[in-house]
Amino acid sequence: GAVVSQHPSWVICKSGTSVKIECRSLDFQATTMFWYRQFPKQSLMLMATSNEGSKATYEQGVEKDKFLINHASLTLSTLTVTSAHPEDSSFYICSARDRGLSNQPQHFGDGTRLSIL
Amino acid sequence: GESVGLHLPTLSVQEGDNSIINCAYSNSASDYFIWYKQESGKGPQFIIDIRSNMDKRQGQRVTVLLNKTVKHLSLQIAATQPGDSAVYFCAETSSVRRYKYIFGTGTRLKVLA
Numbered sequence: 001g002a003v004v005s006q007h008p009s010w011v012i013c014k015s016g017t018s019v020k021i022e023c024r025s026l027d028f029q030a031t032t033m034f035w036y037r038q039f040p041k042q043s044l045m046l047m048a049t050s051n052e053g054s055k056a057t058y059e060q061g062v063e064k065d066k067f068l069i070n071h072a073s074l075t076l077s078t079l080t081v082t083s084a085h086p087e088d089s090s091f092y093i094c095s096a097r098d099r100g101l102s103n104q105p106q107h108f109g110d111g112t113r114l115s116i117l
Numbered sequence: 118g119e120s121v122g123l124h125l126p127t128l129s130v131q132e133g134d135n136s137i138i139n140c141a142y143s144n145s146a147s148d149y150f151i152w153y154k155q156e157s158g159k160g161p162q163f164i165i166d167i168r169s170n171m172d173k174r175q176g177q178r179v180t181v182l183l184n185k186t187v188k189h190l191s192l193q194i195a196a197t198q199p200g201d202s203a204v205y206f207c208a209e210t211s212s213v214r215r216y217k218y219i220f221g222t223g224t225r226l227k228v229l230a
Contacts, residue, residue, distance in 0.1 A: 006160070034217070041125050043206060043220045044161070093160050097216070105151050106218065108160035 003027055004096050006109030014117055015086060021079045021112045023050075023094030029074035030096035034106060035067070038091040050077040074099065084116045125204060127225040136194040140207035140221045145188065147209035149216065152181060152192045154203045155223075161206060164192070194226075202228045 003026040011019050023033055033050040048058045048069055056069035066088075068080040077096075081088055091113050095106035130136045142150070148169040153161035167174045167181045167190075174181050180193040190207050204225050208218040 004160075043223050044218075045220075046217060049215075049217060095160075105163045105166055107163065108153075110160045111158070113158070 004094065004107045004109040006094055006112055008112060009110060010113045010115075012115045012117065013084065016083055017116075019081045019084055019114060021081075021092055021094075021114075023077045023079070023096065023109055025075045025096040025098075025107075028096075029099040030077075031074060031099045033071060033077040033094055033096045035069065035077075035079050036093045036095070038093060038111070040091075044093060048079075050079075052077075081114065084114070086116045089114055089116045125223050125225045127227060129227045129229055130197045131229050132199060133196055136192075136197045136201070136226055138192045138194075138205050138224045138226065140190040140192075140224075142188050142190060142207065142209040142221070143219070144209060144211065145185075146213050147211045147219075149210050150181070150183060150190050151208045151210075151218070152179075152190075153206045153208065154201075155206060156203045164205075197226075197228050199228045199230065202226055 005024045005026050007022045031052045035047045036044040037047050038044050046059050047062045048056045050056045050069045050071040052071045052074055058064045071077040091111050093111040095108045097106050151166040152164040154164050155161045165176045165179050165181050167183050172183050178195045182191045204223045206223045207221040210216045210218050
């Protein structure tokens with residue numbers, strides 16, 4: 001089945017550090033990937049849609065300069081949390097959709113737990 | 118809008134019994150619905166989906182029911198097993214939203230031995 005790999009799975013770093021998270025589709029091509037944020041005991045909140053070869057589109061209230069997204073190939077999207085602060089600590093999850101299958105289920109990575117000290 | 122909750126509702130079920138998890142969705146234009154299972158520390162795992170032209174779909178041990186009149190979705194798990202313990206989320210989407218998902222608040226399923 002479709003597999004999405006996310007790396008790293010856990011990051012602990014100091015305040016002010018920038019952190020890059022990678023999301024890869026392993027056995028399919030994804031023109032569109034999605035980045036979510038999840039706080040403890042809460043649901044997934046969509047942050048942005050990553051489009052291969054074009055700019056990401058961000059949900060209302062999400063700072064594009066804070067959360068930089070790059071989708072340089074059909075199998076890789078990256079999310080960089082710039083100058084991270086403790087309030088950015090969260091569980092970040094990506095998902096990908098098979099190219100050309102817009103109404104098929106998204107496949108999710110196993111998330112990245114980000115802890116900012 | 119996006120769903121935010123401070124407490125996850127919990128459903129406790131005896132092993133071997135059937136489980137029913139409910140979800141109310143918000144957008145009448147939604148035409149595609151998906152159920153995901155999320156175990157602790159992991160990403161959501163696809164369970165089953167249904168499109169708005171159907172009202173029932175069955176998988177292995179799972180059934181999804183869709184009632185568009187009252188905008189209600191349910192997931193039924195037959196013969197619940199300990200491995201079914203997790204948080205279950207419904208998601209709704211539509212072509213209008215370019216198939217971006219809106220997730221429900223989630224339900225924690227606890228299977229009692």
